[in-house]
Amino acid sequence: MTPVVAPSPLLEVRDLRLSYRGREVLHGISFEVAEREILAVIGPAQSGKTSLLRCLNRTVEMIPGAAVSGSIRFRGEEILRTRRVHELRRRIGMVAPLPVGLPMSVYDNVAFAPRCAGVYDRAALDAIVERCLRQAALWDEVRDRLDLPGTRLSGGQQQRLTIARALSHEPDILCLDEFSIAIDPVTTMRIEEVLRKLRSTMTIILVTNLNQQARRLADRTMFLWKGDIVETGETTAMFESPRDPRTADFLSGRVG
Amino acid sequence: MSGGTASPQPFAPTAGLLARRRRERLARGVFLAMTVLMILPLAGILGYLVVRAWPSLSWSFLVEAPARGMREGGIWPALVGTIDLVVISLAVAAPIGVLAAIYLNEYARDNWVHRVVNLAVITLAGVPSIVHALFGLGAFVYAARLGYSILSASLTLALMTLPVIIASTREALASVPRSFREACWNVGATRWQTIRAVVLPNSIGGILTGIILQVSRAAGETAPIMFTGAVFYKAVRGGTLLPYRLDEQCMALSMHLYTLATQVPNVRPSIPYATAVVLLAVVLLVNAAAITLRLRVRTRPKW
Amino acid sequence: MGLLIRLCGISAILFVMGILLFIVREAAPVVVSGRVSLVQFLTRPEWFPTSEVHRRYGALAMIAGTFSVTGLAMLMAVPFGLGAALYLSEFCPPRPKEVLKIVMELLAAIPSVVWGFIGLTVLSRIIVTLTGAPVGVNMLNGALVLALMSVPIIVSIAEDALKAVPDSYREAALALGATRWQVTWRVLLPAARHGLLAAVLLGVGRGVGETMAVLMTTGHAVQMPRSVLDSVRTLTANIAAELGEAPAGSDHYRVLFLTGVLLMVITLAINVTADLIVRGVKRS
Numbered sequence: 001m002t003p004v005v006a007p008s009p010l011l012e013v014r015d016l017r018l019s020y021r022g023r024e025v026l027h028g029i030s031f032e033v034a035e036r037e038i039l040a041v042i043g044p045a046q047s048g049k050t051s052l053l054r055c056l057n058r059t060v061e062m063i064p065g066a067a068v069s070g071s072i073r074f075r076g077e078e079i080l081r082t083r084r085v086h087e088l089r090r091r092i093g094m095v096a097p098l099p100v101g102l103p104m105s106v107y108d109n110v111a112f113a114p115r116c117a118g119v120y121d122r123a124a125l126d127a128i129v130e131r132c133l134r135q136a137a138l139w140d141e142v143r144d145r146l147d148l149p150g151t152r153l154s155g156g157q158q159q160r161l162t163i164a165r166a167l168s169h170e171p172d173i174l175c176l177d178e179f180s181i182a183i184d185p186v187t188t189m190r191i192e193e194v195l196r197k198l199r200s201t202m203t204i205i206l207v208t209n210l211n212q213q214a215r216r217l218a219d220r221t222m223f224l225w226k227g228d229i230v231e232t233g234e235t236t237a238m239f240e241s242p243r244d245p246r247t248a249d250f251l252s253g254r255v256g
Numbered sequence: 257m258s259g260g261t262a263s264p265q266p267f268a269p270t271a272g273l274l275a276r277r278r279r280e281r282l283a284r285g286v287f288l289a290m291t292v293l294m295i296l297p298l299a300g301i302l303g304y305l306v307v308r309a310w311p312s313l314s315w316s317f318l319v320e321a322p323a324r325g326m327r328e329g330g331i332w333p334a335l336v337g338t339i340d341l342v343v344i345s346l347a348v349a350a351p352i353g354v355l356a357a358i359y360l361n362e363y364a365r366d367n368w369v370h371r372v373v374n375l376a377v378i379t380l381a382g383v384p385s386i387v388h389a390l391f392g393l394g395a396f397v398y399a400a401r402l403g404y405s406i407l408s409a410s411l412t413l414a415l416m417t418l419p420v421i422i423a424s425t426r427e428a429l430a431s432v433p434r435s436f437r438e439a440c441w442n443v444g445a446t447r448w449q450t451i452r453a454v455v456l457p458n459s460i461g462g463i464l465t466g467i468i469l470q471v472s473r474a475a476g477e478t479a480p481i482m483f484t485g486a487v488f489y490k491a492v493r494g495g496t497l498l499p500y501r502l503d504e505q506c507m508a509l510s511m512h513l514y515t516l517a518t519q520v521p522n523v524r525p526s527i528p529y530a531t532a533v534v535l536l537a538v539v540l541l542v543n544a545a546a547i548t549l550r551l552r553v554r555t556r557p558k559w
Numbered sequence: 560m561g562l563l564i565r566l567c568g569i570s571a572i573l574f575v576m577g578i579l580l581f582i583v584r585e586a587a588p589v590v591v592s593g594r595v596s597l598v599q600f601l602t603r604p605e606w607f608p609t610s611e612v613h614r615r616y617g618a619l620a621m622i623a624g625t626f627s628v629t630g631l632a633m634l635m636a637v638p639f640g641l642g643a644a645l646y647l648s649e650f651c652p653p654r655p656k657e658v659l660k661i662v663m664e665l666l667a668a669i670p671s672v673v674w675g676f677i678g679l680t681v682l683s684r685i686i687v688t689l690t691g692a693p694v695g696v697n698m699l700n701g702a703l704v705l706a707l708m709s710v711p712i713i714v715s716i717a718e719d720a721l722k723a724v725p726d727s728y729r730e731a732a733l734a735l736g737a738t739r740w741q742v743t744w745r746v747l748l749p750a751a752r753h754g755l756l757a758a759v760l761l762g763v764g765r766g767v768g769e770t771m772a773v774l775m776t777t778g779h780a781v782q783m784p785r786s787v788l789d790s791v792r793t794l795t796a797n798i799a800a801e802l803g804e805a806p807a808g809s810d811h812y813r814v815l816f817l818t819g820v821l822l823m824v825i826t827l828a829i830n831v832t833a834d835l836i837v838r839g840v841k842r843s
Contacts, residue, residue, distance in 0.1 A: 059441050064365060089444035100439040103458055112453060113443035165443055280740040287646035290639050294710055295662060301681055352571050359568020363561070375831070376575045382830035383578075383823055384768030386795045389802065390819040391578050394585045398807050419575060448560045469668075476670025479770040479795075483802050510672045510771075517676050518775060532676050536669065543668040547661055 010035045010203055011056070011173065014071040018051050021065035025051050027227045028070065033173070038195065038204045040218030040235065042211055044250065048227040049207040050097075053175045056205070057092045058085055090117060093166030097178040099158035101150030106142050109150040109161055113168045128168055136164035137194050156187030163194065174198065175205045180213065192217055211251060215239050223247050302536070309529035317530055320494040326516065327523050331531055333492035336499055337506035338538070340406055341481060342474045345413035350467050353421030360422070361429040362451055380419040385479040388416040392484040405503045409485025416480055417470040424466025428459040461553030468546035472539045478510040486511040488519065509535045579823065586820050589813035600817060606781045608801065608811045616814045618821070620781050624791035627784045628698055628773060629766035632705035637759055640713030644758070647714065648721040649743050660715070667711035675775030678704040682776070692788040694778060699787045701777035705769060709762035716761055720754020721747060753836045760833040768826050770795040794818050
């Protein structure tokens with residue numbers, strides 16, 4: 001196990017506030033994420049988990065009426081004020097809850113992001129596509145059908161395709177937002193295996209609606225409740241002896 | 257069902273049920289009759305138009321110029337004029353309209369400006385065509401000093417079709433799921449990269465359908481060009497491909513039909529009918545093309 | 560590219576707003592200077608725009624003409640339009656339905672000048688034969704043509720409204736043993752009433768704004784209509800008839816623009832109401 005807080009954190013969130021049209025959904029939260037750890041974010045619906053992820057890659061600004069304040073530093077650079085938003089999103093990969101195969105071929109799905117960044121060399125793209133699909137444990141299923149439209153894959157395959165897309169820039173942080181919500185348990189287990197392997201090369205922030213998933217995967221777990229962090233801690237310790245009564249209630253299924 | 261519990265046969269129709277069934281058949285019959293009554297007379301009228309037009313319908317009618325004060329001859333100058341007007345107006349309105357729709361749907365923030373713009377687009381889409389004629393006359397013919405010309409008339413038509421193109425394009429863009437856009441933004445694509453790679457390829461069918469429908473609308477409109485650039489008669493040799501300059505007035509099919517029907521005495525009787533049939537054919541063919549395109553887009557396997 | 564799109568977007572928007580402002584600006588001087596009073600314009604039926612001694616700009620006869628023709632047209636078009644929409648959405652088998660919808664769409668595409676021509680040549684003869692009226696171009700003719708023109712719009716929008724009623728309503732009612740007619744009458748019509756109202760309103764909007772067809776079929780006399788066989792003139796037809804003769808910048812020219820403003824206000828009110836109703840339906 002890595003130390004609970006690394007000496008210089010990869011990601012440092014300070015007093016992050018977010019409101020939609022004046023309705024505040026994150027009330028000034030602060031936390032840190034270290035290199036090569038898996039941080040699970042748990043909490044009931046509407047507690048601000050997805051909103052938090054949207055702040056990290058700044059897709060929050062695509063939502064009309066959203067206003068963010070506070071500070072998010074990534075390797076020392078201020079995310080909320082950087083002008084290199086698209087570069088930032090390549091460093092912080094994001095996987096949405098519902099699988100999205102873009103309406104283009106499997107190959108183009110994975111090659112899309114590198115092309116957007118200006119990589120057009122066919123051999124380089126081939127290599128990236130194969131690496132990402134292998135990392136996402138999808139390569140063996142689609143290697144002969146790379147020209148199939150991404151929308152024609154099964155739900156579980158599309159979710160792995162989404163992960164492959166997010167990996168195409170070798171991001172430093174991979175964020176997953178309740179990735180297992182629309183896929184079957186077997187595929188979920190396969191993806192969890194993928195995440196365990198990825199952990200050796202990158203940091204993973206895992207928002208999950210399954211407490212047991214957090215317990216299986218995460219080094220540390222953060223419990224978010226109505227826009228506030230109730231408790232953050234080493235996963236096993238938190239699940240076995242939560243400090244806050246609300247955490248205890250949530251983990252035991254009495255709330256949420 | 258009333259009395260059903262007492263009956264020995266549980267599903268035997270009761271008197272009430274039979275009456276209800278009769279009423280249902282009656283309703284169905286009445287509604288069918290209304291539908292048919294609406295369509296049959298029209299089919300009759302259109303057939304009548306074709307029959308009356310028959311003596312004049314020929315290839316030479318299309319490619320010859322009118323003769324003897326428009327009482328005889330063909331409709332070539334009007335046909336070419338209509339094509340000129342439609343091509344120029346759509347060449348102006350389609351790119352601006354599509355880009356404006358992309359701006360409104362993909363870039364603009366949701367604030368009061370956005371709402372005012374929406375209101376303006378809705379308003380303008382519903383404004384009567386004669387009001388566009390007023391604007392065309394006042395703004396293009398007089399204020400911009402373009403005079404009575406193809407340019408003035410085309411620009412008037414362009415302004416008339418612009419809001420509708422904006423509206424139909426926005427609808428096509430909005431039919432692309434938001435999750436596709438978010439997936440692209442999540443991997444660092446810019447808005448424009450997202451639009452080009454995902455949004456446009458999946459809405460182009462709807463966008464084109466909207467534009468083609470405006471082609472047929474522009475071809476059929478009379479009021480907006482009447483005071484801005486269309487004339488009753490202009491001497492043009494039949495068969496010439498580009499008879500008009502942009503700063504000249506031109507003839508147009510719709511205007512020609514209006515003129516023949518109301519202003520010219522002693523026309524050979526079949527000529528106005530034939531003009532109407534040609535105009536109808538042009539408009540309906542263009543519409544049929546749009547419908548075919550839409551059906552093809554719809555049957556294509558989607559997400 | 561993003562910049563170009565922004566530029567185009569904003570310029571298109573300026574155009575769109577420019578039209579509204581321009582029409583008002585062209586009309587304003589004649590009202591501001593007091594040469595034509597708004598009250599007179601709206602309440603007097605005397606329209607003598609070119610008279611040397613007795614010049615009057617009263618649009619009431621034309622307002623009455625517009626609304627009587629449109630109203631009569633709606634009396635004919637609304638029952639048929641709603642009936643056809645009900646048939647299409649509730650009773651018609653899917654194949655013929657597709658065909659009928661395409662036919663409706665093609666009908667909606669017929670240019671108004673062709674409708675006018677049909678009114679002038681076919682309907683007027685039928686009217687003269689059936690009613691014995693001296694001329695066939697009158698309010699009835701205009702209304703018939705308008706009705707035929709607006710039916711496809713009413714059908715397509717009303718059909719959308721009926722389609723928007725969730726199938727679960729139909730299934731719930733059918734499960735209770737209701738016949739399809741009962742479902743239609745007791746469940747669908749109440750549930751879709753806003754959408755149906757919007758359909759009728761848009762039909763009215765098309766009727767008020769129609770120019771060429773009424774210009775060619777209503778006979779064109781400026782008078783307060785008394786019977787359906789009277790010749791009338793509408794606001795739109797009046798602009799079309801006189802714009803060519805009004806010198807730019809003259810009072811007559813500006814009053815025609817004022818008529819345009821009036822038309823815009825009427826159609827704006829109708830369209831915004833319909834739009835609000837449709838939006839309300841979508842939200843709930």
